């Protein structure tokens with residue numbers, strides 16, 4: 001039984017094992033021959049924040065593997081959390097019903113608190129601006145598939161560098177491989193938080209902070225666009241000032257290397273002009289598709305199957 005809470009928990013060997021399982025899941029899906037490894041299991045998907053991809057891909061993954069699902073898609077309003085029940089008590093209840101629990105929560109650390117009282121595996125489907133480990137694993141799988149390597153990757157995270165949980169989750173995974181260079185491109189209001197910068201400095205990471213997208217485009221293998229996260233702002237006037245800081249247009253894409261890829265965890269709001277979707281370097285929908293295979297692999301991994 002394993003929880004998935006934070007990408008810092010994984011060794012390089014763990015990641016290799018997960019990537020290999022994901023590849024097998026992809027092959028099985030494409031061949032229409034998925035082994036029903038989760039038959040008779042019940043997966044609980046409890047989301048205190050909105051989601052399209054994470055919840056629905058976890059549910060699809062569980063169904064493909066033969067599991068049944070119980071879920072609360074708007075748990076803040078429709079579970080007893082609304083009446084004041086703690087995350088620990090919610091977790092204890094879910095332990096009575098499900099074999100595995102997937103939770104998204106707006107508060108940093110809350111999913112880990114749920115895991116501390118759980119005898120069943122708990123998967124963090126995103127906790128505030130902290131972690132989104134399953135997103136980062138599917139991102140890593142995507143980079144490997146598209147570039148055929150994980151060493152020597154130059155990646156630019158663009159937009160809401162302050163609040164991006166995919167960024168915080170993907171960086172430790174890429175650091176397992178030698179030669180990564182990170183560019184953090186943001187307006188001054190959304191720069192890296194000091195604690196994360198300290199982690200990068202302490203880890204001797206090769207990184208650059210800048211507000212110039214043009215400057216980094218020709219240097220990178222992966223352009224990782226992020227949405228400015230309205231839900232993390234306490235003052236909407238501050239959000240209005242920065243919400244359209246970086247809109248990727250065709251003129252930008254022409255400056256990218258031929259083999260570079262464009263990623264985005266989605267949903268996008270106003271970060272990528274939709275005409276770019278036709279460029280073969282636009283990998284964001286392939287990335288989301290990989291989320292299904294990754295989450296199938298992770299359900300099995302957590303249950304030791």
Ligand code: CP
Nearest residue numbers: 051052053054265266
């Ligand atoms: N990338 C991602 O987490 O998308 P959802 O918020 O739709 O789950």
